[in-house]
Amino acid sequence: MLITSAWCRALGESVGGEAVDLAKRTVSRFLVPVRVTGETVDHYFRKALRSNAWWKLRRESRALLYASRVLRVVKSPVLLSILRELFLEIELSTLRGKAIYYGVLVALRSGLREALGDFKKLITLGVGYLNLPLMWRILG
DSSP: OHHHHHHHHHHOHHHHHHHHHHHHHHHHHHHSOSSOBHHHHHHHHHHHHHTTOGGGSOHHHHHHHHHGGGOSBOOOHHHHHHHHHHHHHHHTTSHHHHHHHHHHHHHHHHTOGGGGGOHHHHHHHHHHHHTSOHHHHTTO
């Protein structure tokens, strides 16, 4: 992500990595389910196909997602963490995922720490940022 690398430079290298990690954790907290069933995997499989994230995933990830559709409930902690990471990648390719991701970065840049726990504020900040022209995004 070109914009993410620019944010890292704007926030400073030490803070940038932490900000990106915090943004991904926030997207995961708000959008990725904790309990994973076969229906959940099937939902994200179809969502990946609809949002064109399917082709951005690695071949092994696609195979795991396709094969996990037949499971009733995922009980393995290792498989659960891998699937939740895949779900996060798929969510980050949707508008809602990008809006929360950039909303967290804008909130950190503006000093709005109280907005980090509010879903609606993060969506508003992120959509506002994504609607800016590319030239104004980093300078603003």
